[in-house]
Amino acid sequence: MMITDTHTHLYSEAFDEDRAEMMTRALETGVSRFFIPAIDSSYTEAMLDLEAKFPDYVHLMAGLHPTSVKENYKEELAHVEELLAKRSFCAIGEIGIDLYWDTSTLEIQKEAFRHQIQLAKKYQLPIVIHCRDAFDEIFEVLETERGEDLFGIFHCFTGNLEQAQRAIGFNMKLGIGGVVTFKNGGxxxxxxxxxxxxxxxxxxxxxxxxxxxxxxxxxxxxIIKVVEKLSELYGVTQEEIANITTQNSKDIFSI
Known part of the structure; x- marks a missing residue:
C-alpha cells in the first residue's frame, strides 16, 4: 500500500531529535511520498537539507506562508522568485490567507496570494492553499484568477459541504488530515x-x-489513522483510499 502525505513540515525543529527514526516509521507504515510546503526564507536551508538527506521521497514546494506576510513581504516574494528561477519545485505553497492570527495584514496577504498564484501559472505549477478564518477572502481571490491554469490543493480543508464543492469548482483537491478523526471536527x-x-x-x-x-x-x-477513518466513512478498503488519493496526488503534482 503506497500512501502519500501531501503536506508535512518534516524540516520542522520538532523533528530535530529523531528525524531519521520518524522517517523510518513513516516508510514502514507505507508512506513513501512526502510533499513539503514552504513557510518563508528562514526555512529554505532546512528544506534543502531535508531533500538532500531523503532525495527519493521528499518533494519541495516554494512559497510564502500567509502568517509570514509582514512588512518585508516583497523581499520574501523576491526570494521565492529567485528560488523558482534556479531550480524546479513541485508546487507553490503554502500560500493563502490567515485571519486567525492577524487581520491587519489582510490586504498585503491578498496581494501576496495573488502574486504567487500568478507565479504558479507562469511555471505551470499547482498551488497549495492555507485558509484560516478566510474562506470568503480566499474565494474572492480565486474568482479573479479562475482558469484552466489554476489548480492545486485546498490544504487542511475544514469547511462545510458547500465550501468543499466551491473549492472543487476551482480545480482544487481537498487536503484531508487529522481533523476528520476529531469528534467535533465536522x-x-x-x-x-x-x-x-x-x-x-x-x-x-x-x-x-x-x-x-x-x-x-x-x-x-x-496518516494511517486518516486512511482508517476515510475507509470507514466511505465504506471501501484502506488500500482503495491509499491508491485513489495517491493517484490524485500524482495528477496534481505530476510526480
Whole structure:
C-alpha cells in the first residue's frame, strides 16, 4: 500500500531529535511520498537539507506562508522568485490567507496570494492553499484568477459541504488530515458525499495529530489513522483510499 502525505513540515525543529527514526516509521507504515510546503526564507536551508538527506521521497514546494506576510513581504516574494528561477519545485505553497492570527495584514496577504498564484501559472505549477478564518477572502481571490491554469490543493480543508464543492469548482483537491478523526471536527458528517477523486491525504505534521494522538506531535506515520477513518466513512478498503488519493496526488503534482 503506497500512501502519500501531501503536506508535512518534516524540516520542522520538532523533528530535530529523531528525524531519521520518524522517517523510518513513516516508510514502514507505507508512506513513501512526502510533499513539503514552504513557510518563508528562514526555512529554505532546512528544506534543502531535508531533500538532500531523503532525495527519493521528499518533494519541495516554494512559497510564502500567509502568517509570514509582514512588512518585508516583497523581499520574501523576491526570494521565492529567485528560488523558482534556479531550480524546479513541485508546487507553490503554502500560500493563502490567515485571519486567525492577524487581520491587519489582510490586504498585503491578498496581494501576496495573488502574486504567487500568478507565479504558479507562469511555471505551470499547482498551488497549495492555507485558509484560516478566510474562506470568503480566499474565494474572492480565486474568482479573479479562475482558469484552466489554476489548480492545486485546498490544504487542511475544514469547511462545510458547500465550501468543499466551491473549492472543487476551482480545480482544487481537498487536503484531508487529522481533523476528520476529531469528534467535533465536522468533516466526518459530509465528507463521504465528496467523490474520492477530489481527495488527497495529508498530516500537516508536526501539527494536527489525529486521534488517538491528538494534542501530541504529529508525524507522517500517523496518516494511517486518516486512511482508517476515510475507509470507514466511505465504506471501501484502506488500500482503495491509499491508491485513489495517491493517484490524485500524482495528477496534481505530476510526480
Amino acid at each position: 468533516l466526518d458528517k459530509f465528507i463521504s458525499e465528496i467523490d474520492l477523486k477530489h481527495i488527497v491525504l495529508e498530516t500537516d505534521s508536526p501539527y494536527l495529530a489525529p486521534k488517538p494522538f491528538r494534542g501530541k506531535r504529529n508525524e507522517s506515520a500517523y
